[in-house]
Amino acid sequence: MVYLPDRISDIELSRRDRLVVYYLSGLLVLIFAYTVTYNVLMAELEGADQSMFASFEFIVQTMTTTGYGQDSDVWSHPVTFLFVAGTQISGIALGFFTLRLIIIPLFTGAEVDLDNRLTPKSDHVIICEYRRDSAVLLEELTELGIEYVLISSSEENAKELSDEGYSVIHGSPQEASAFERASIDTARAVITDAGDANVNTILTVRSIDEEVDIITLTDDSDMRGILVETGADSVLSPHGVLGHRLAEKAISSIRSDLTDTIELGDEIEVMEVPIQPGNRLIGTRIRDSKIREETGANIIGAWIDGELQLPPDPNAVIRSNTVLPLTGAHEALEAFSDFVRPARTLRNHDRIIIAGQGEVGQAAHEVVSEERLDVVTIDIDDRDGVDIVGDAGSEGILREAGIGTADAIVVGLPNDSASLLTTVLARSLNPDIEILTRVSDAGATRKALSAGADYVLSVPRVSARMVARELRGEDVLAPASQIRLLRVPTTPFAGSTLAESGIYEQTGCRVIAVEDDSGLTSSIDPQRRFTGEERIVLVGSDEAVQRFEKRFDVSPVAAEG
Numbered sequence: 001m002v003y004l005p006d007r008i009s010d011i012e013l014s015r016r017d018r019l020v021v022y023y024l025s026g027l028l029v030l031i032f033a034y035t036v037t038y039n040v041l042m043a044e045l046e047g048a049d050q051s052m053f054a055s056f057e058f059i060v061q062t063m064t065t066t067g068y069g070q071d072s073d074v075w076s077h078p079v080t081f082l083f084v085a086g087t088q089i090s091g092i093a094l095g096f097f098t099l100r101l102i103i104i105p106l107f108t109g110a111e112v113d114l115d116n117r118l119t120p121k122s123d124h125v126i127i128c129e130y131r132r133d134s135a136v137l138l139e140e141l142t143e144l145g146i147e148y149v150l151i152s153s154s155e156e157n158a159k160e161l162s163d164e165g166y167s168v169i170h171g172s173p174q175e176a177s178a179f180e181r182a183s184i185d186t187a188r189a190v191i192t193d194a195g196d197a198n199v200n201t202i203l204t205v206r207s208i209d210e211e212v213d214i215i216t217l218t219d220d221s222d223m224r225g226i227l228v229e230t231g232a233d234s235v236l237s238p239h240g241v242l243g244h245r246l247a248e249k250a251i252s253s254i255r256s257d258l259t260d261t262i263e264l265g266d267e268i269e270v271m272e273v274p275i276q277p278g279n280r281l282i283g284t285r286i287r288d289s290k291i292r293e294e295t296g297a298n299i300i301g302a303w304i305d306g307e308l309q310l311p312p313d314p315n316a317v318i319r320s321n322t323v324l325p326l327t328g329a330h331e332a333l334e335a336f337s338d339f340v341r342p343a344r345t346l347r348n349h350d351r352i353i354i355a356g357q358g359e360v361g362q363a364a365h366e367v368v369s370e371e372r373l374d375v376v377t378i379d380i381d382d383r384d385g386v387d388i389v390g391d392a393g394s395e396g397i398l399r400e401a402g403i404g405t406a407d408a409i410v411v412g413l414p415n416d417s418a419s420l421l422t423t424v425l426a427r428s429l430n431p432d433i434e435i436l437t438r439v440s441d442a443g444a445t446r447k448a449l450s451a452g453a454d455y456v457l458s459v460p461r462v463s464a465r466m467v468a469r470e471l472r473g474e475d476v477l478a479p480a481s482q483i484r485l486l487r488v489p490t491t492p493f494a495g496s497t498l499a500e501s502g503i504y505e506q507t508g509c510r511v512i513a514v515e516d517d518s519g520l521t522s523s524i525d526p527q528r529r530f531t532g533e534e535r536i537v538l539v540g541s542d543e544a545v546q547r548f549e550k551r552f553d554v555s556p557v558a559a560e561g
Helices: 015-044 052-063 078-107 134-143 155-163 176-181 195-208 221-230 238-252 291-295 330-340 359-368 395-400 416-429 442-451 459-472 503-507 542-552
Strands: 125-128 148-152 168-170 189-192 213-217 234-236 261-263 269-274 302-304 307-309 323-328 351-355 374-379 408-411 434-439 455-458 484-489 510-516 519-521 535-540
Touching: 015 052, 015 078, 052 078, 125 134, 134 148, 134 155, 134 459, 148 155, 155 168, 176 195, 189 195, 195 213, 195 221, 213 459, 221 234, 234 459, 238 351, 238 359, 238 408, 238 434, 238 455, 238 459, 269 330, 291 330, 323 330, 351 359, 359 374, 395 416, 408 416, 416 434, 416 442, 434 442, 442 455, 442 459, 455 459, 484 542, 503 510, 503 542, 535 542
Parallel strands: 125 148, 125 189, 148 168, 189 213, 213 234, 351 374, 351 408, 408 434, 434 455
Antiparallel strands: 261 269, 269 323, 302 307, 302 323, 484 535, 510 519, 510 535
16 A cells, blocks of 8 residues: 655655755756746847747757757847857756766666665664564564664665665664764664674764664673673564564463463453364364353454454364464463363373574573473584484484474574474474474565464564564564554544444454553443543554554554553
8 A cells, every 4th residue: 555645745855866856946947047038138139029938949959959040040149149159058068967867877777875865864763784684674664654774784785675665875883974874863763783793883873872772683692781781772682582482382382371461451361372283173163163152262363374364254264373363361361272272192291392402492492491391402513401413304303302292393493494394394293293483584484384383483573573662662462473462542533433433444453452541341332432532452463553553643552560
């Protein structure tokens, strides 16, 4: 969907576009001035009474050097000759300017100064060396209406992103000049993801601006203290969050505890539940699932084949890999967890395999080690905490880890090809195992689901979600959740009912709770008329929430408590 500005004054032009507009405007003014002057000279000095259009034609012919001569027999005054000569010379000069400024950059791959493409920035964020699929984060910020400038030390990458319409400049985030070109004096925050150069980048920023917020992303959670001491205001570890999330999902499949819920109020919680192989609901239509009747929990949506349905189609069939977002009291969600948990064979213990002991695997191991579970770790390198040294994509290694009797496997390998191979092998060796997979490329999510994974998280999406949450303070189910949960004021809907608001029809978001002075309730009357003082809780996909925020121009509010 394309959003057009309400007024011409709302259109923001890059520096180069502004230069082109100024140039063309000046050219039109010059042609008009030449036309009027020539018309006056012909009338006053040469005694020729001709129309303004005839004078305009002569000026255009002269300036473009396409020819003239119909008036040459009339000229006799020196001033006229001088004026015509000046017009010819200026026309040739303007032709060169037009060629260099417009024609060559437009039709050739000539070198372009990326700084000239930037629109004026204010209250924006500056992103340094983002290494987790820049387009995912930049698209997230664009849809949320957050202005940004990305500084990339790779000229090729900067040019490619700029050509795609993103606000990118080429430069080193270790040089103050790069931040000055990115207008750090009017920026609200700096996001640095420069790896080993994070400390250098933070020190560079602090040497320019002591007040601007600095958000740092790192793959090494042990660096948190050093980065904060250097000057970072917030330190985010996407790999750690992702590993925790995958481990919590694995634990929740074999324990009755709810590990991944968020409280909306004293009596309402929200959670996501992946439907695993062997689940009693597989093959059942949502209308026939009897989830509300049996547990008291409400299905608010369904991820089926990678697509989010809000609300879910009553005739949709629940399959393996379906993820159901639900709301309800804590007891109702616990009842649902018991209701859908597949029957398990009697064993002496529960086993979880963790493939990969990088940042993701270590974070997952930290969560699982707190439970009374049998944990087996696999890694290609012999390091502390690794039980089996070898390739997790090898059938022999997986068998050695006990894949045939394991309840779940967390695939935290850094290479997507290796992750997909491990996922396929694990599914072939144990059809009933729950597979939770990490991918480094957002585009590999569907491939992992097709390979047999029950739950997939991508590093770029989790990273972008964490940054957005830090910048906007939005209330999300979890940074690694597949849906977004937003709490916003009803100011834009004052005087209208929920049915009249058009929230779902225009954005795809669904209202799941209303909060007023009496508290929070999930029992929503579509005919309730909003006063503008309430707050509503919405659920939706990334795209749906982005459409809501852009359509209604409303900012999220943080949950109390």
